[in-house]
Every structure is written in C-alpha cells, then in structure tokens.
Amino acid sequence: MCAWNPLVSGGDYLAEATNLKEFEESERNKLSSKEAVMDRQDVGNREAGRIGPITESLRWAVALVTLWALVLAPLAQAARTQLKPGWNMFSTQQDVEVGQQVSKEAEKELRMLNDRRVDNYVNNLGRQLAAKAPGEKYPYQFKVVNDRGINAFALPGGPVYINRGVIEAADNEAQLAGVIAHEISHVALRHGTNQASKASAAQMPLAILGGLLGSNSVGATLAQLGASFAVNSILLKYSRTAETQADIMGTQILYDSGYDARAMAQFFEKIQAQDQGGQPVEFFSNHPNPGNRIQRVGEELDNLGGARRSYNTDSRDFDQIKRTVQSLPAPPSKGQPLQADSGRNDGGRQGSQPEWPSDRFVSVQNALLSINHPDNWQAYGQADAMTIAPRGGMVDDGNGNQALAYGVIVNIYEPLDSYGQQLQGPGYGQGPGQGSRQDSRALLVQATNQLVQELRLSNRNMRVVRSGEDISVNGSNALSTYLSNDSPLGGRETNWLVTVQRPDGLLFLVFTAPDRDFQSYENVFRQMLYSVRINR
Incomplete structure (x- = not known):
C-alpha cells in the first residue's frame, strides 16, 4: 500500500515575516520625510477651515493597516494546509465518467426524496460551497436520499448524496454545509478513484471480515467500475488519512464560504456521541473517525487566521427546509422491498x-x-x-x-x-x-x-x-x-x-x-x- 504525506505546509511568506522590522523602519522613514509637508498642509487647512489636524497617531494607524494588508494578510492565507490528491491511475475526466456511471446504478437502488424544494435548496447550497473547492472544477450535483439514517457519500467526479437524516439531525445550516463540504473534499482530493486505483493495482477481492468483498479485482475499465453500485465498497471506504484530509479541506471551504468553520467538527462530534451511546450512525461505516477532529479543525482555523468576527451559522431557508423534511412521510423500511430476495439468499447461505x-x-x-x-x-x-x-x-x-x-x-x-x-x-x-x-x-x-x-x-x-x-x-x-x-x-x-x-x-x-x-x-x-x- 502506498504511503503518502498529505500535509504539506505552503507559502513563502514566513521569510517575508522575518523582515517585518526592516519593512516597518522603511515605512517610518517614508512617513518622516513627508511629515513636514503634511504638517504645513494641515496648518493651511486649519486656517482655511477645511479640516482638522491629522495627528501622528492617525498616520501610524494608516501605516499599520497598510502593513497588515501587504504582509500579514498574505501570511495568514499561506499558512493553510496544502492538500494534493494521491496516486491515481485514472484521469480527472475518467473520474467524471466513473461518477456518472455509478450514480445511475446508485439511483436504481436508493430511494430518492424527489422533493423539488428540498433538492433545489441542497443543490444551491452545495454549488455555493463547491465554488470554493480547490483544484479541478468538477460538475458537482447534490441530491437528497429518502433515508433517515445519518449518512452522506460522494462519487468520483461530482455526484454527492445527502440522506434526509442529515438535514433532520443538523442544528443549523453551517452543520449541514460542513457535511457537504466534507463530501466535496473527498471528490476534490479524488479519494474514491485513489482507493480503486490501489485496489485494482493489487488485483484483490476487497475483504474485511465478512464485509463486502466485491469481485476478484476492481477491474481495469470504467465499464467494470460502473457495472454495479456495489462498487461503493471500493469507492467509498475511506481511510483515516482521507477523513483527516476531508476535514481539513472542508474547514477551508467553510471558512472561505463565510460559515462557522467549527460547525463540521461539532456535527461529527454530536453524531459520534450518539453512535457511542448505543444508536449506531451509518455515516461511520464508511467514514472512520480519525480522532481529535475538534482539535485538528481548530488548528486549521488558526492557520487561516482564526475565527471570523462574523460568520454564517443559520438561515431562514434552512429552518424552512428542515421543517419541510420533518413533515414528509417516513421513508419505507429498507427491508420491505427486499424481504423476498433476502429470504431466498439466506436460505441458500444457511445450507452452504x-x-x-x-x-x-x-x-x-x-x-x-x-x-x-x-x-x-x-x-x-x-x-x-x-x-x-x-x-x-x-x-x-x-x-x-x-x-x-x-x-x-x-x-x-x-x-x-x-x-x-x-x-x-x-x-x-x-x-x-x-x-x-x-x-x-x-x-x-x-x-x-x-x-x-x-x-x-x-x-x-x-x-x-x-x-x-x-x-x-x-x-x-x-x-x-x-x-x-x-x-x-x-x-x-x-x-x-x-x-x-x-x-x-x-x-x-x-x-x-x-x-x-x-x-x-x-x-x-x-x-x-x-x-x-x-x-x-
């Protein structure tokens, strides 16, 4: 298996920061050379009754603002963790083709919510967030699944699916945006086809103790990858490394979109407590908890310059959509339409x-x-x-x-x-x-x-x-x-x-x-x- 260091700090602004003192001296000299002229202008302005005196403290305030804009602000931007996709045997265009093929199979098996108001809201929110994702600009699509289980998943190249249970469990729009930003990050970092590439290169049946095995290999062609939605056992089984990366990039997307960047980790911690309290949460079946989520998000927020003075947390649209989802009929039980087939399979297995x-x-x-x-x-x-x-x-x-x-x-x-x-x-x-x-x-x-x-x-x-x-x-x-x-x-x-x-x-x-x-x-x-x- 490939070992790859995903956390590479970026930017050359630290070198500039070490020269702040020299920069400050230069600005002070410039101000001093102009001070006499400005003072003479101030006297003339006072005599003419046009303006009050420009004080030295005000001039220094202007200089400090200039200093921040020129040096310190770029430094905060450069400190964000730089993430790059890992090794991949597929092109980005093939990512799109894989996602389109597998999404067709997925929607044959999933029960889609098919509520225009909810779908439009989630799709608009998702596109707003995707616009802030770095790297390849994939044709993102965001759809809602009629399932009260708390789960979400993203396919290569852009399709993102959110269970209605996520909307019902989120306390505010920032938390829902956090889940969507996390899934967008899996797409942007190409985690699905990276997993498929490693599995295909190994020519192995994916097997973890009675879990999904899939076929003897992922397959070398896109047709094989898109042949069955069961391929999600390959495309959606993320490692803790991938989860950490998606948390970091998701934090950046939230921050750049004006949301409270802590909301994503807060939501994951909330459902983790529910999971540990005896109410299993489906999300963790293919999104293993990397640990220390709150701490790592806080560190990335510091890298970005700290929490914003003002940020978006909730919206009237979210409150309305959440009430709409809660008022919809309960989805049919998963076992109902599959009961007959499941019984036949069980009978065959028991006798083997x-x-x-x-x-x-x-x-x-x-x-x-x-x-x-x-x-x-x-x-x-x-x-x-x-x-x-x-x-x-x-x-x-x-x-x-x-x-x-x-x-x-x-x-x-x-x-x-x-x-x-x-x-x-x-x-x-x-x-x-x-x-x-x-x-x-x-x-x-x-x-x-x-x-x-x-x-x-x-x-x-x-x-x-x-x-x-x-x-x-x-x-x-x-x-x-x-x-x-x-x-x-x-x-x-x-x-x-x-x-x-x-x-x-x-x-x-x-x-x-x-x-x-x-x-x-x-x-x-x-x-x-x-x-x-x-x-x-």
Missing part, C-alpha cells in the same frame, strides 16, 4: 458447506509473504492483499456482494497518528537486534489496537475475545488476537487476527470460520501460519 480442507498443501506468494494452503483452496489477489478460501467459502451476503465465511485474509495496514501521518517510532519496522524490544512491542500493540478499532467501524457487532498474546511468525515478534463477529451464514464467527510489524506498515492475517466449525479448522489455520515466510 465448503469442501473440507485437503491434506495436501501448495504454496502461494505475493509481495508480502509466501504461505502454504490446502490444494483444494484458491488464492485471490496478489501484490499486498490476498484472500485464500475453499470452494464455497465465500457466500452472498444478501446484498449481491460476496462475503468471506471460511478462509484467510492477508493484507497490510498503515497505522496513523492523530494527524494522518504513518505511525512510526523506536524499533518500528526494524530487523532483529535493532531498536528496543520493549518499544517495538508497545508500538505493535498500539498499531494492532488501531487496526481492531478500524475493523470494528465496519463490523459493528465485532468483539475482542482474547488479545495481546505474544507469538512468533517466521522469527518475527507477532501478536495473536481472537475476535468474535457476525457470520454471513448467520450466528457468530471467530476471527483469529495475527499481526506482525513491518517497515511499510502492519502485516496482518485473519483466519475466519463460523464458531461451530472454527475448532475443526484451527489446526489447518495453524499449519498455514507456521508455513509463512515473510519477504525481507
């Missing part, structure tokens, strides 16, 4: 049983490691990510996506600090004998805990059963963690997570089977783990 693992093992290798697996199992993907499963080990999750019920996931995870930078420290990623063993283990524990937290964001019923057990994998220190999660077959499953620190991140393997079968598969899983040879 994979082929028992063979006693003969074969080896497979990718960029991270080599590992042996039963010869009647199949490996999907190469590069950094790989899924190994028996025939019948991947099942339909009821939504048209494949989910892993039996098998192994191999991948690399990039632990991050609160600023979205790759987490590193003493001994991290070093070979035997380098760095402190104690420091190395502490960082391994920290990175593993962060990975578990991120997995739980998309697997809400996942629980840690046993953690922090030291083991060895190919001579490297590793941690063993047992998790319990919902199985796509129904009931519960066991996920055995093994993590190993590497120079480029955290190597992890997840061995998965339903609780009723895990003990039978555990010996096979251990043989696979013992066979691992990590590429040095």
Whole structure:
C-alpha cells in the first residue's frame, strides 16, 4: 500500500515575516520625510477651515493597516494546509465518467426524496460551497436520499448524496454545509478513484471480515467500475488519512464560504456521541473517525487566521427546509422491498458447506509473504492483499456482494497518528537486534489496537475475545488476537487476527470460520501460519 504525506505546509511568506522590522523602519522613514509637508498642509487647512489636524497617531494607524494588508494578510492565507490528491491511475475526466456511471446504478437502488424544494435548496447550497473547492472544477450535483439514517457519500467526479437524516439531525445550516463540504473534499482530493486505483493495482477481492468483498479485482475499465453500485465498497471506504484530509479541506471551504468553520467538527462530534451511546450512525461505516477532529479543525482555523468576527451559522431557508423534511412521510423500511430476495439468499447461505480442507498443501506468494494452503483452496489477489478460501467459502451476503465465511485474509495496514501521518517510532519496522524490544512491542500493540478499532467501524457487532498474546511468525515478534463477529451464514464467527510489524506498515492475517466449525479448522489455520515466510 502506498504511503503518502498529505500535509504539506505552503507559502513563502514566513521569510517575508522575518523582515517585518526592516519593512516597518522603511515605512517610518517614508512617513518622516513627508511629515513636514503634511504638517504645513494641515496648518493651511486649519486656517482655511477645511479640516482638522491629522495627528501622528492617525498616520501610524494608516501605516499599520497598510502593513497588515501587504504582509500579514498574505501570511495568514499561506499558512493553510496544502492538500494534493494521491496516486491515481485514472484521469480527472475518467473520474467524471466513473461518477456518472455509478450514480445511475446508485439511483436504481436508493430511494430518492424527489422533493423539488428540498433538492433545489441542497443543490444551491452545495454549488455555493463547491465554488470554493480547490483544484479541478468538477460538475458537482447534490441530491437528497429518502433515508433517515445519518449518512452522506460522494462519487468520483461530482455526484454527492445527502440522506434526509442529515438535514433532520443538523442544528443549523453551517452543520449541514460542513457535511457537504466534507463530501466535496473527498471528490476534490479524488479519494474514491485513489482507493480503486490501489485496489485494482493489487488485483484483490476487497475483504474485511465478512464485509463486502466485491469481485476478484476492481477491474481495469470504467465499464467494470460502473457495472454495479456495489462498487461503493471500493469507492467509498475511506481511510483515516482521507477523513483527516476531508476535514481539513472542508474547514477551508467553510471558512472561505463565510460559515462557522467549527460547525463540521461539532456535527461529527454530536453524531459520534450518539453512535457511542448505543444508536449506531451509518455515516461511520464508511467514514472512520480519525480522532481529535475538534482539535485538528481548530488548528486549521488558526492557520487561516482564526475565527471570523462574523460568520454564517443559520438561515431562514434552512429552518424552512428542515421543517419541510420533518413533515414528509417516513421513508419505507429498507427491508420491505427486499424481504423476498433476502429470504431466498439466506436460505441458500444457511445450507452452504465448503469442501473440507485437503491434506495436501501448495504454496502461494505475493509481495508480502509466501504461505502454504490446502490444494483444494484458491488464492485471490496478489501484490499486498490476498484472500485464500475453499470452494464455497465465500457466500452472498444478501446484498449481491460476496462475503468471506471460511478462509484467510492477508493484507497490510498503515497505522496513523492523530494527524494522518504513518505511525512510526523506536524499533518500528526494524530487523532483529535493532531498536528496543520493549518499544517495538508497545508500538505493535498500539498499531494492532488501531487496526481492531478500524475493523470494528465496519463490523459493528465485532468483539475482542482474547488479545495481546505474544507469538512468533517466521522469527518475527507477532501478536495473536481472537475476535468474535457476525457470520454471513448467520450466528457468530471467530476471527483469529495475527499481526506482525513491518517497515511499510502492519502485516496482518485473519483466519475466519463460523464458531461451530472454527475448532475443526484451527489446526489447518495453524499449519498455514507456521508455513509463512515473510519477504525481507
């Protein structure tokens, strides 16, 4: 996986700021040379009764205003965090094409609100904010989904969808604008096709513990990307780095649009408290909380010159639209139109049983490691990510996506600090004998805990059963963690997570089977783990 530093400070005005004293002296000399002339003019003006005396303090006030306009104001502008899109195999025009194709599929599955007043208001607000977004000027469109879940998402190239639940939950227009600005930032920073590019390059099925797998690869063509709205598991699964970037750029967009730039973080903190209070919020299923949102937004606000003396928070239009949305009939339950299909899928899944693992093992290798697996199992993907499963080990999750019920996931995870930078420290990623063993283990524990937290964001019923057990994998220190999660077959499953620190991140393997079968598969899983040879 690519490691990229998204936070690059901009501007050359700091050098100018160091010369403020020289600038001030120059201005003082200019004023002094003109002072005698101005005084003589003042005397003449007083005698003629045209104007009172121009005092020295007034002249200094004018000079200070000039000083601010010429030097300090550009300095505040230059201090804003500069963000650039990451690596991408698609052009910006292809971003637009991807978004248009996928949005057609999306609107076949989503229940759109289709209220002209609400749609016009949200679209106008969104376009006003998008005008302040840096970089490529995409053809943004903003639409409202008839869903009371608190969620929003953006597709590459401009389509942005806001659930009615966001409007109902927002306290004011600035908070709604904050959510929209956050989604605009995902588009401007090309996070969707950046994710698809990395996944496509790895040729992997996207698999996270019984979550959406998608197909064996993202596909190399736009037609494959736009073939199904299920592709949102690729385009909309953002990392904490992407969330931090969207928070920062969203703050800049709000500030430049005249809104209270703190409103976005305040709204996210509000719904985070709701989520932690036992009312799950859909937004966090594909927008992981990067942590310290209020603090980071405050820092960016300082970079921008501090809070404005006056800013927009609310509007009469927002109050009217919110009342309109609240008065509309409740949306139909998600399960109602899908119940019949869901039942058929469930019946098929309950009866599925994979082929028992063979006693003969074969080896497979990718960029991270080599590992042996039963010869009647199949490996999907190469590069950094790989899924190994028996025939019948991947099942339909009821939504048209494949989910892993039996098998192994191999991948690399990039632990991050609160600023979205790759987490590193003493001994991290070093070979035997380098760095402190104690420091190395502490960082391994920290990175593993962060990975578990991120997995739980998309697997809400996942629980840690046993953690922090030291083991060895190919001579490297590793941690063993047992998790319990919902199985796509129904009931519960066991996920055995093994993590190993590497120079480029955290190597992890997840061995998965339903609780009723895990003990039978555990010996096979251990043989696979013992066979691992990590590429040095």
